[in-house]
Amino acid sequence: MSTANVSLDMPDPLPGDLAIWIFIFAELVVFGILFIAYAVARSTHVALFDAAQLAINRVFGFINTWLLLTSSYFVVRATQAIRNDRRQICAYWLTAAMSFGAMFLLLKLIEFHQDASRGITLSSNLFDMFYLSLTFFHFMHVVMGMIILSVVTYKAYKGRYSAANHTGVETGASYWHMVDLVWVVLFALVYVMH
Amino acid sequence: MNYQSQQVAKPYFIAALLLFAGQIVFGLIAGMQYLDGSFLFPALPFNIVHMSHTNLLIVWLLMAFMGAAYFIVPEEAQTELYSPKLALITFWVFFVAAAATLLGYLLLPYSKLAAMTGDAILPTMGRGYLEQPLPTKIGIVLVALSLLFNITMTLIKGRKTSINLILVGSLWGLALLFLPAFYFPVDTVKASYGWWWVVHGWVEGDWELILGSLLGFILIKITGIDREIVEKWIYIIIAMTLISGLIGIGHHYYYTGAPAYWIWLGSVFSALEPIPFIMLIVFAFKILAQRRREHPNKAAMLWAQATPIMAFLGAGLWGFMITLAPVQYYAHGTNFTAAHGHLAFFGAYAMIALSIISYAMPLLRGRTANSLAAQHREMLGFWIMAFSMGVMVLALTGAGIVTVYLQRAIDNPLPFMQVQEKSRVFFEIREAGGAVFLLGLLTYLSSFFVAGEYTYDDEAKKALKA
Amino acid sequence: MxxxxxxxxxxxxxxxxxxxxxxxxxxxxxxxxxxxxxxDHADRITPAVARGKYLFDTNDCMGCHTVNGEGAYFAPELGNVYKRRGPDFIKAWILSQPTGVAGRRQMPNFHFTNDQIDDLVAYMQWLSNIDTNNWPPNIQG
CATH class of the missing domain: 1.20.5 (Single alpha-helices involved in coiled-coils or other helix-helix interfaces)
Structure with a gap:
């Protein structure tokens, strides 16, 4: 394939498709602005933020961070596998990544339910507003990432990817890493920083 | 023009321009009432003039969009329109209904109109842009359904280009987003929240998709650039529109009774709303710079090039000025909003409508382009309208600043009417700007009566002389 | 890529x-x-408030006035007019229109009955208690 040869000559290109990178950039801008807004709000209401922060479930936050990091690692293994043309292995790693993503979603749903029963709503206080909007916005990104990964996994099982042609895997992986990266920042900012 | 049935667009475009002229006349009367409160009172109270002004705006833009759809959809689908006859009947129904509604406003007290048209059965009247009596609202839905049926059937039997899919899809969206106009609960906060589904949904969402598809069509036609490139850009631009604009609706919810979280969410996302307009400018200039042919219709090219700039200034820049919650706290409900509204409606929607009319009308009249003299007249009309609109917008912004300062910000705020009196000079400038705008519009309209069509000889002669 | x-x-x-x-x-x-x-204290929407709102809409008050900043900018804000002017002033004002002062902005006389004006005032009272995140910045609207 001529295009593949061209890409081999290029110095270290971005993996995956350009479209997903534009998308990832836009997403990071949105999250960046939301994080800045959080920081601004916190700087003017430090006591309130510190007090309200105690009410949210930090243990779940830790577990979820571990789940997403592990899931991201599985996606890395999937990408490595397909680069070596090990198509079935790639599909297995993707499945593993998705099952960890699903566990994240499940745990987060339980946490949302817990929050609601503890009276944490979008209107209870400023911290809760930010905590719920940021985590829900991120939650929706995980859902989106799961949709993308499920398409990629399906194609992997069907053997549509190979060492020469696996843009789809890299594209899905890039998006999944972005979702993971945003969570790590979010976790540090909202759950941990005191 | 490649298909005979595209001719049905012509009455739509002509009616649009007539209603546009009517809109400006009512605008001038309303502006006059700011200077002399008893002008035409009690025959025409301000609210009647105001609703005539805004409703004519909506109707002429819808006329132009419909005309554009009947012109573009067959051309893009490479087939005749499904039913030209239905399109013509629909035109007359819409035109007569609009005229009857306007007469109802002008001849009857509004409460009498409401009583006569069954507003008590399903209350829908009495809020901005949606003042129409129930039968008119139902009529709008039927007209929209007729249009959608016609163009969707055309699309189904023809080529499905992205321009066509976006245009037809966004016209479906336009009709769907009109339906909340029938939802008007007693709870005023819910009513206001739902009112924005129509108003924000149209002007900061769906209509931007229409704008994108019309501009894309015009640019493909006049530049000869590969449609793959144009359509790809349009998709990315309208993606940004909805990504920023859907939650960006929150900037209407800060101070109208909705929960406080909208202050943060609305500020963050509406701050992104100028991005698609910036992209639109970059896109249009890039495409025009790479054009592969010199289209003889220079006027259409001017409109197509100026639309993204004016849209950015009106919707992007003036919108951004009042979108962040701390600013809007002072600027909400002042002439700041009127300034933004005027420049955004003109820059984005009036100008895209005039762009497609500029491109299509010569073709509908059986020529590639108008004579150079007619094109120069048209472009002169553009410059006068754009300049005078700028004057009006700056004047309204001035009036907004006076209100923000004297009525909102200072220690001993003044009552509304006193502040209005102190803004008088700005209302005078606004009215002068409006008068010049009417001159610009007349100049523009007169260009249709400059005889002759474009010939290569004219241009060659002119080039040799220079 | x-x-x-x-x-x-x-x-x-x-x-x-x-x-x-x-x-x-x-x-x-x-x-x-x-x-x-x-x-917005929806539980306080009495039949009088609902009737007042219907009169408010079918006479297109928002064609000149604003309510919580929405409407036209020709006449004063009505979301907080109950707090700014009080019920008696509002009733007297509506009844005495138009002022007929040359050059001043004119409000029509809508020929309301006393009951209707009471309904309108009830609606404006309900409006004045909506939590609008502290808007307007002061009583002048």
């Missing part, structure tokens, strides 16, 4: 992005819908 950025991808970003944010908007709207009746 092995593939160029194609139109299909641009379309997917459009559809995906639009669907994504629509879901988020609907979720937020669901929450807002639970909150509004608390913030």
């Amino acid at each position: 092995q593939q160029v950025f194609t139109k299909a991808m641009a379309r997917n970003i459009f559809l995906g992005g639009a669907g994504f944010f629509l879901v988020i908007y609907l979720a937020l709207t669901y929450d807002t819908w639970q909150r509004i009746p608390i913030r």
Whole structure:
């Protein structure tokens, strides 16, 4: 394939498709602005933020961070596998990544339910507003990432990817890493920083 | 023009321009009432003039969009329109209904109109842009359904280009987003929240998709650039529109009774709303710079090039000025909003409508382009309208600043009417700007009566002389 | 990059992005819908308030006035007029229109009955108690 040869000559290109990178950039801008807004709000209401922060479930936050990091690692293994043309292995790693993503979603749903029963709503206080909007916005990104990964996994099982042609895997992986990266920042900012 | 049935667009475009002229006349009367409160009172109270002004705006833009759809959809689908006859009947129904509604406003007290048209059965009247009596609202839905049926059937039997899919899809969206106009609960906060589904949904969402598809069509036609490139850009631009604009609706919810979280969410996302307009400018200039042919219709090219700039200034820049919650706290409900509204409606929607009319009308009249003299007249009309609109917008912004300062910000705020009196000079400038705008519009309209069509000889002669 | 950025991808970003944010908007709207009746004291919407609102709309008051900043900018804010002027002033004002002062902005006389004016005042009283996040900045609206 001529295009593949061209890409081999290029110095270290971005993996995956350009479209997903534009998308990832836009997403990071949105999250960046939301994080800045959080920081601004916190700087003017430090006591309130510190007090309200105690009410949210930090243990779940830790577990979820571990789940997403592990899931991201599985996606890395999937990408490595397909680069070596090990198509079935790639599909297995993707499945593993998705099952960890699903566990994240499940745990987060339980946490949302817990929050609601503890009276944490979008209107209870400023911290809760930010905590719920940021985590829900991120939650929706995980859902989106799961949709993308499920398409990629399906194609992997069907053997549509190979060492020469696996843009789809890299594209899905890039998006999944972005979702993971945003969570790590979010976790540090909202759950941990005191 | 490649298909005979595209001719049905012509009455739509002509009616649009007539209603546009009517809109400006009512605008001038309303502006006059700011200077002399008893002008035409009690025959025409301000609210009647105001609703005539805004409703004519909506109707002429819808006329132009419909005309554009009947012109573009067959051309893009490479087939005749499904039913030209239905399109013509629909035109007359819409035109007569609009005229009857306007007469109802002008001849009857509004409460009498409401009583006569069954507003008590399903209350829908009495809020901005949606003042129409129930039968008119139902009529709008039927007209929209007729249009959608016609163009969707055309699309189904023809080529499905992205321009066509976006245009037809966004016209479906336009009709769907009109339906909340029938939802008007007693709870005023819910009513206001739902009112924005129509108003924000149209002007900061769906209509931007229409704008994108019309501009894309015009640019493909006049530049000869590969449609793959144009359509790809349009998709990315309208993606940004909805990504920023859907939650960006929150900037209407800060101070109208909705929960406080909208202050943060609305500020963050509406701050992104100028991005698609910036992209639109970059896109249009890039495409025009790479054009592969010199289209003889220079006027259409001017409109197509100026639309993204004016849209950015009106919707992007003036919108951004009042979108962040701390600013809007002072600027909400002042002439700041009127300034933004005027420049955004003109820059984005009036100008895209005039762009497609500029491109299509010569073709509908059986020529590639108008004579150079007619094109120069048209472009002169553009410059006068754009300049005078700028004057009006700056004047309204001035009036907004006076209100923000004297009525909102200072220690001993003044009552509304006193502040209005102190803004008088700005209302005078606004009215002068409006008068010049009417001159610009007349100049523009007169260009249709400059005889002759474009010939290569004219241009060659002119080039040799220079 | 092995593939160029194609139109299909641009379309997917459009559809995906639009669907994504629509879901988020609907979720937020669901929450807002639970909150509004608390913030605007929907339990205080009496039949008089509802009748007053109907008169308010069918006479197109928002064609000149604003309510919580929405409407036209020709006449004063009515969301807080009950607190600014009080019920007696509002009644007297509506009845005495138009002022007929040359050059001053004119409000029509709508020929309301006393009961109707009471309903309008009830509606404006209800409006004045909506939690609007502290807007307007002061009583002048």
